[in-house]
Amino acid sequence: MDEPIIKIRNLHTSYGKRKILKGIDLDVYPYETLVILGRSGCGKSTLLRHIVGLNQPDEGEIIVKGVNIVTASEDEKNEVLKKIGMLFQSGALFNSMTVGENVALPLLEHTPQDENIIKIMTRMKLGMVGLSGFEDFMPSQLSGGMKKRAALARAISMDPDILFCDEPSAGLDPIVAVGIDQLILNLQSAMRMTTVVVTHEMASVFIIADRICLLHEGEIKFLGTKEEMKQSNDPYVVQFLERRADEEHLDPDKYLHELVGEP
Amino acid sequence: MSKFQQTLGKSGQTLSLFFVHIYRMSVLVIQALYCIFVAPFRGKKLRWGATFVQMVRIGVESVPIVAVIAFSVGLIIAMQAAYQLKRFGAMIYVADLVSVTMCRELGPLITAIIISGRSGSAIAAEIGTMKVSEEIDALKTMALNPVGFLVAPRMVAMMIVVPCLTVLADFVGIGGGFVLAMTNLKLSFVAYFNQTAEALYAKDFITGLIKSFFFAIIIAQVGAYQGFNVQGGAEGVGKSTTTAVVVSIFLVIMADLLFTMLFFSTL
Ligand SMILES: Nc1ncnc2c1ncn2[C@@H]1O[C@H](COP(=O)(O)OP(=O)(O)OP(=O)(O)O)[C@@H](O)[C@H]1O
Ligand SMILES: [Mg+2]
Numbered sequence: 001m002d003e004p005i006i007k008i009r010n011l012h013t014s015y016g017k018r019k020i021l022k023g024i025d026l027d028v029y030p031y032e033t034l035v036i037l038g039r040s041g042c043g044k045s046t047l048l049r050h051i052v053g054l055n056q057p058d059e060g061e062i063i064v065k066g067v068n069i070v071t072a073s074e075d076e077k078n079e080v081l082k083k084i085g086m087l088f089q090s091g092a093l094f095n096s097m098t099v100g101e102n103v104a105l106p107l108l109e110h111t112p113q114d115e116n117i118i119k120i121m122t123r124m125k126l127g128m129v130g131l132s133g134f135e136d137f138m139p140s141q142l143s144g145g146m147k148k149r150a151a152l153a154r155a156i157s158m159d160p161d162i163l164f165c166d167e168p169s170a171g172l173d174p175i176v177a178v179g180i181d182q183l184i185l186n187l188q189s190a191m192r193m194t195t196v197v198v199t200h201e202m203a204s205v206f207i208i209a210d211r212i213c214l215l216h217e218g219e220i221k222f223l224g225t226k227e228e229m230k231q232s233n234d235p236y237v238v239q240f241l242e243r244r245a246d247e248e249h250l251d252p253d254k255y256l257h258e259l260v261g262e263p
Numbered sequence: 264m265s266k267f268q269q270t271l272g273k274s275g276q277t278l279s280l281f282f283v284h285i286y287r288m289s290v291l292v293i294q295a296l297y298c299i300f301v302a303p304f305r306g307k308k309l310r311w312g313a314t315f316v317q318m319v320r321i322g323v324e325s326v327p328i329v330a331v332i333a334f335s336v337g338l339i340i341a342m343q344a345a346y347q348l349k350r351f352g353a354m355i356y357v358a359d360l361v362s363v364t365m366c367r368e369l370g371p372l373i374t375a376i377i378i379s380g381r382s383g384s385a386i387a388a389e390i391g392t393m394k395v396s397e398e399i400d401a402l403k404t405m406a407l408n409p410v411g412f413l414v415a416p417r418m419v420a421m422m423i424v425v426p427c428l429t430v431l432a433d434f435v436g437i438g439g440g441f442v443l444a445m446t447n448l449k450l451s452f453v454a455y456f457n458q459t460a461e462a463l464y465a466k467d468f469i470t471g472l473i474k475s476f477f478f479a480i481i482i483a484q485v486g487a488y489q490g491f492n493v494q495g496g497a498e499g500v501g502k503s504t505t506t507a508v509v510v511s512i513f514l515v516i517m518a519d520l521l522f523t524m525l526f527f528s529t530l
Contacts, residue, residue: 052404078406086404092397096389106405158405 005030005194011060020046022218033195035205038215044198045089048164052086053077085155089166091147093139100135103154125153145176165197181207288488295418298411313416321382322424329377333432337439340364358455359462361440366467370433375478379511383486386417387507390490391500418483425479426472470526478515485511
C-alpha cells in the first residue's frame, strides 16, 4: 500500500483534567474514505480538531502530508492547511458574509486569480452541492441542510487533497442525508480526495466507507473494512451494528451513591 | 484549609491570572502590529476593503453622537469657567479655558470613551460571536490568521478614525464655548475668536492627537482580546463585551494620566 497521507501515533488529548483520547494510532491512506464512528461525546470531533492543528495534544504526533502538525511552525502548518478542507459539525459559515463570499474567501485570499474567475469557480462549487443561485443569500436565510451543503462547498473550494467532514448528514431528513452521502462519493471520485467522515448514520457508513474506525472510551476499538466489521464478533462492535442500547447494570448501592454525590 | 489560606490562594490565583492576561494581550498587540506594519511587505496585504467598512462603522456612524456630546461638554466648561471668572471680571479668558481643555484633554478623552462604548464593545461582540460559532476555527483551517483577518482591519480603522473624530470633537467643543460666549456672556465674536487663536498653541492640539492615537490602539486591542477570550456561549459574549468596555475605559484613563504627566512636565 501507499505511504499514509495522515499518520497518527500515540495521540493523547484532554480538556482540562478530563482525558478524551488515550493513545490513538491511525493511518489514513491516499484516496480512501475513512469513516469514524463512535458514541456521542467520545471524541470524534476532538480527533479531527487535532488533525487540523486547532488543538494541541498532550502527547503524540500527527503527521499530515509529511508535516508534523503538532510541532510545525505556523507557516508550515498553513501550507498543509491550504490543501485541506474541513466541514465543521456546526457548519461554521461566516455569518456576516453571503454564501458566495464564504465559498470565495479561501480563493480570494490564497490564489492570484482575478475576481471574475473566482466568481465562476464559486458558482461551480455551489452547483456541485446543489445550491446554484444561492450565492447572494446570507447563511441565516438557509435551512440546516443547506448550511451544511454551503459549508461543504466552502470546504472543497480550494480543491483539497484531504476532506474532513464532521457529521455531514446529522439532523437532516433521510433524503437530503442520502443526497449528501452521494455528494461526498461524487466529489471523492471527481476530485480524487482522501476523505475522513465522522457520522452516526449507519446507513451512510456502508455506502461511503472504504474503512471504518470505531472509537470507544478514547481508544480505537475496531479498524477495518465494512466486511471485516460485519464479521467481527467483538461485543461492542456487534452492539453498535445492531443499534442496541447499553444493558442496564443495576447496582443499587452504586446508583444511590451517584445520586447522593458521594464517592 | 483555613479560610485565610483559601483567600490567600484565591488572590494568588487572581494575581497570576492578571499577569497571564497582560502577557496574552501583549502577544496580541505584537501580532496585530506585525500584521499591519510588517506583513504587507511580505506579501500579506492588509484587507483594505474590510478596513474601509470598519472606518465607516466606527467613524462615520459615530459623528453625530461625538458632535452632540462634544458640543455639550464645550458648553458645560464654558459655563463653569464663566462662573469662576465672573468674580475677577476676566470673562474673556473663558476662550482660553474652553479651547485648551478641549484640545489637550476632553476632546481626546470623550471621543475615546464614546468609541469604547460604541465600537470597542462591537469588536468584542463580533469576534466573540465568531469564536462561539467556530468561525474563528474555520478561518484557521483555511490557513487564514484571525489576527490579520479580523483584528488588523479594525485596528487600522481605529487608528485613522479616532484622531479624526478627536479633531471634530475639539472644534465642536470650542464651538459650544463660542455659542455660550455669544449668547449668555455677550462677548464680541472678534474678541473671543482672537483670544481663542492666541490661547491655542499647536502643541496643545498635537498632544491631544497623539493621545487619541494611542487610545485607538487600546480600544481596538481590548475589544479584540475580550472577543478571542470568550468562553461558553451567548452569555460569554455578553460578559466579554461588558468587560471590554470597562477595561478599555479604565486603560484609556490610565494612559491619559500617564501622557498628561509626561506632557505636563515636558511640554
Ligand atoms: N471546548 C471543550 N471544553 C471542554 N470539554 C470539551 C470541549 N469540547 C468537547 N469537550 C468534551 O470532550 C468530549 C468529546 O467531545 P467531542 O465534541 O469530540 O465529541 P464527539 O465524539 O464529536 O460527539 P458528537 O458525536 O456528539 O459530536 C465530550 O465529552 C465533551 O464534553
Ligand atoms: Mg462531534
